[in-house]
Amino acid sequence: KNFKSAQALATHEGKCPKRAAAATQHFRAHRDTYMELQEAENELLDEIKEEFDVFEDRKVEMDNSAVEPGLSPPHDPVPDGTTERQSRKRVLPTKYNDFFVISNESAFVKRRRHAHTPPEEGKTPEHFEPSSPSEATILSPHEPPSPVPVENLDEHSISQAQDDLQQAEADDTPPFIYKTKPDSMNMFRIYQFNMPSRIPDLDQTTSDVTDAPTFITDTSQKNSEQVFGQRAWPTSNDESNLLNPLSPTPSFFSEAPPPSLSMRSYAPFDSAAEFLIVDWSYHHPSNNSSSLNSLVNDVLRNPDFRSSIDALDTFNAESSLKKMDKFVTSSTLPQLAETSEDSGSNETFPFLSAAPDMWYSGEINLPMPHKSNQSEATAPQLKIKEVWYRKPMDAIRASFEEEIFFDYHLKSYKSFYNRSVDxxxxxxxxxxxxxxxxxxxxxxxxxxxxxxxGSPGGGLSVENVIVWIMLWSDSTHLAHFGTASLWPIYMYIGNLSKYVRIKPSAYAAHHLAYIPSLPDLVTDAYEQEFGCTPTDAVLRFLKREIIHAVYFLLLDPDFLQAYLNGLLVMCADKIIRRLFPRFFSYSADYPERILIACIKYLGEWLCTRCLIRMPNVNLLGLTRDMANRERLRRIYNEQLLNKIEKAREFIFEKGHGPESKAVKDLLDHGSLTPCRNAFSTVLGPHGFDVFKMIVPEKLHEWDVGRVKDFLSHLVRILHCRGKKQVNLFDRRFRWVPTFGRGVIRIFHNNVSGMKKLAGRDYTAILECLLPVVEGLLPEKENKVLLKIIFDMLTWNSHAKLRLHTDSSVSTFKIATRDLGMAFRLFVTDICSSFDTVELPRERTARLKREASQDKEFRAQGNKKKTFRNDTVKNHMLGYYPWAVTYYGPNDSHDTKIGEQEHKRVKRYYSRTNKHNHAAQIANHERRVRCLHRARQRNARDQSQKARTRLTVGAWEEEKLLPTDPYLRYQMASEKRYFLDLTGFEHETRHDPAATEFLHKLKHYVLCQLYVLYFST
Known part of the structure; x- marks a missing residue:
């Protein structure tokens, strides 16, 4: 059927009764194509497996022929799950086969060599089950040397590493894919390149993932020195020595810390009692019953407090706080070192964390546009002083040297799930x-x-680690009364699991900078320079320039050097790695996203990711809309950069206004602004695309966006039906019972008023809306309304999932398509049947707004209101299924995480004197981080246990029962304890009985595996 216009086609697609059948047919066609692709890939993999089996059999025969009789092979063979070479194809039962390469479009469909893993010792194939989810099944024959502790480096190992590197460079074999064994949930991982040197959830126990009032979790701290030995303290920090394999380990200490400064040090405090008092005061600013209980149980009854209570005879709170302010990171940084005024000495306290973690007061200069300017370089500058920021590399380095490093994932991987059903x-x-x-x-x-x-610059090969930087920024109001506000930039490390990252107690948020607002004195400064007041266009231009001027401060030469060549850092496990920072995501609401993307607010091309024009943003879910998103994707290229530079020449050299016709003609296509992007200027020449960094976020686009718009218009429709329907609507919500732990709360106030609701409140209203609105509209509209709400609930459930699979992403795309149709159906079949006007609260707000703008004509009656689909919030919903695969589920980068961190800065503001609060908040942030580090160093296990602990920590030892001293050995009886072999080898390095213990153990285990392997 032909349609005259695109709007007619869109209307037909929304109302067509056969759309459900068409969707089912489309899904079946997609499924059939998917299955055909899967079968083709499986056939290709079978051919690869046969070639690899022949290659391995020949290799084993050559290795066995080269070994003398009676000696074990010198290298680990790569068993293939068979015993002898046969002429026919050797196939194990399906339940014992490994999945070599995943048969879907998201897997690595490359020609790789894979191998089977032999069964474990003592188990036959009939009852063989993989034991460890993180045990790799594939090892590269030319894998680079694993990172080693500094004290284990010698000339022989270095020369051996160089030989291995030369051999690897000469070998042109393709890289390996590393696959882990399936765990108990049939999930396994694939590492595209090398396996990481450590996997944080490898030693994860049941206690680490359980959370219930009757459970006792394992709180034992991981002491890396028990595994890797004592730390080497160098005497020089020369950067040229960092690439020398024989040079000392890089560190910010000029010498080893004094013996008195042990790992249980409470520095900078003189005693444990002083630390506990100050730490309690920062964690409990309000005097309530909970804080008093914490004072008694955590402070007064603490054994360390009672043993050092005499040190409080000279306690002074102000002096204790000054100790933290003077607690510098290293005596090698004279510009940061401060001496103790009380003692009069020049002694400085070294941080147990090696990296300097300081706040800096910077200054940004904004060029003021005017027609009298000759060039941008000579234009008068608006100076904004006291811009408080931290260097990103200092924060990254500090985080990798703290205890939280043990939770970092050093390599990316792809996780897969084997469905047991099919x-x-x-x-x-x-x-x-x-x-x-x-x-x-x-x-x-x-x-x-x-x-x-090897690593860039030559030298010893170290592990390269990407630091995935996730940024949040959002302005927040600090005071209940007044205009005090703060515009912070938060940085999270994406290597940390989202389940740890969202915990405020993890202190995973790094405050990078506090963006200043445009000062009120800008009018006076502008008038003093040019003799006239700035126009609104000039003020908007300066406001856009501020945020990028701050990012120019953060993207300093040190960051660029680390971005290009990496930064050598000794991590918390005493191993040197090279860190490469990469910007993973930027989460912000729409007004801040356009500042990062340098586009106009709600312009003709209003999206920060694509160049779809405003009249076409209401086509959510249609096939051509999804194709246009990819075809018209924004790219920050050299052509775009030249247009912005040309526009700035018009402004500063030719005297045109920032929003003049000449500038608009140049930048209107794409709704661009004449603002120089900091990310593209610094990192753009090296392949960075700023538009890929901007992510969709559910809080502002869905919870307080489309859901709020839908509920508001639904209430307008009920007002058209009469006050009785509105009262019934509120009464039914009050009947809704609670559910879960804070999931659905009691609706005390009238929902139709929608007063002071948060994002979670709108989500809860939507989840309870279906039975509430049933029967409130006429039968025809009621049936359509229930279908629309069901489609919204389906989409909402997909968007809230914390774990997605390929199947759920496919259904998410279908739900997005149905949601777009539902919104268009809501406009055509329901909204058109009612003459809706603004609500009473909306009318009051409009009159106040017009009065403040001093408008001569004010509409005294109710203004007509309609439901709109041509909004940026509606358009951004189409990116969510794609964002799941590209960035991960929404809860990993949602703006709720940044909103939660606002609570912390508001607590810091309550401690300030309300004057120059940004500097004081930065000082309090550093104090709290100092206290957190001291608390980590002195963490103790819980003394009271509600029940037997499910598991124990990896570093705890079993207490054996008394036994006969004449026995040669004593066997352990508990299975929940295990021995760290690397730590055992280090502790017994001087014991003649343990000479080459690890080598002999591997030899024994290998021989046993050979016996079991060939016997089965």
């Missing part, structure tokens, strides 16, 4: 480091610095 394998999306963007960044880094080619 045997299909699906990709699983859960974290930032399991997303396509993380894999894309790691592949790009590996192409620049392959694992086998």
């Amino acid at each position: 045997g299909r394998v699906e990709r699983v999306y859960s974290e930032a480091y399991t997303s396509n963007r993380a894999a894309e960044m790691e592949e790009d880094l590996n192409s620049q610095f392959p694992s086998s080619s």
